[in-house]
Amino acid sequence: AQKITQTQPGMFVQEKEAVTLDCTYDTSDPSYGLFWYKQPSSGEMIFLIYQGSYDQQNATEGRYSLNFQKARKSANLVISASQLGDSAMYFCAMRPFNSGGSNYKLTFGKGTLLTVNP
Amino acid sequence: NAGVTQTPKFQVLKTGQSMTLQCAQDMNHNSMYWYRQDPGMGLRLIYYSASEGTTDKGEVPNGYNVSRLNKREFSLRLESAAPSQTSVYFCASSDQGALPNIQYFGAGTRLSVL
Numbered sequence: 001a002q003k004i005t006q007t008q009p010g011m012f013v014q015e016k017e018a019v020t021l022d023c024t025y026d027t028s029d030p031s032y033g034l035f036w037y038k039q040p041s042s043g044e045m046i047f048l049i050y051q052g053s054y055d056q057q058n059a060t061e062g063r064y065s066l067n068f069q070k071a072r073k074s075a076n077l078v079i080s081a082s083q084l085g086d087s088a089m090y091f092c093a094m095r096p097f098n099s100g101g102s103n104y105k106l107t108f109g110k111g112t113l114l115t116v117n118p
Numbered sequence: 119n120a121g122v123t124q125t126p127k128f129q130v131l132k133t134g135q136s137m138t139l140q141c142a143q144d145m146n147h148n149s150m151y152w153y154r155q156d157p158g159m160g161l162r163l164i165y166y167s168a169s170e171g172t173t174d175k176g177e178v179p180n181g182y183n184v185s186r187l188n189k190r191e192f193s194l195r196l197e198s199a200a201p202s203q204t205s206v207y208f209c210a211s212s213d214q215g216a217l218p219n220i221q222y223f224g225a226g227t228r229l230s231v232l
Binding site for chain 2: 042044047052095097106107108109110
């Protein structure tokens, strides 16, 4: 079974500063993917960034980067140069890459509410 | 470029009523999913369809049924709604053909059962 832990219920950051949102995970699968989603107040779930367990380098997508530390089982999201529009709930999720039925299930953390202050 | 479209966006039901949540995707994805999101929790998988013609239970399937109508459409049915089914429901789709099989979500349906 997979488990995702996001220990920060809420975070505050000043506009233009960087912020790190924490995510730790637990799995016995040797191959898996880690995903971050953004949920603004309008409610939709927006895919941000992906990291594979076999990837040697940390993933980056524009202002988003993923600080992946496999030995510590952590996959923290780093947002650089925060903008007011970054205020949202952020979810970390994972799924195994195997041939079984669990391959289809994304396991989500409880989320971190980020507020960007002007 | 619609992606994943869910209808309706909002619904209020009385206990015991039935309804069907509709979901359609235009990305030619072969896998589709239904999740529910409750306050203070992440999303939990209700049912999924790995490919057209197949459906399987997820983490919280009780009280729900699904139909994969064709490759584009995947519906979720509540036969006799209960207050515990008050939630936000999300449909998602992914291309299972190649990693990383990113799941893309619809805008959600907010359901209240009174």
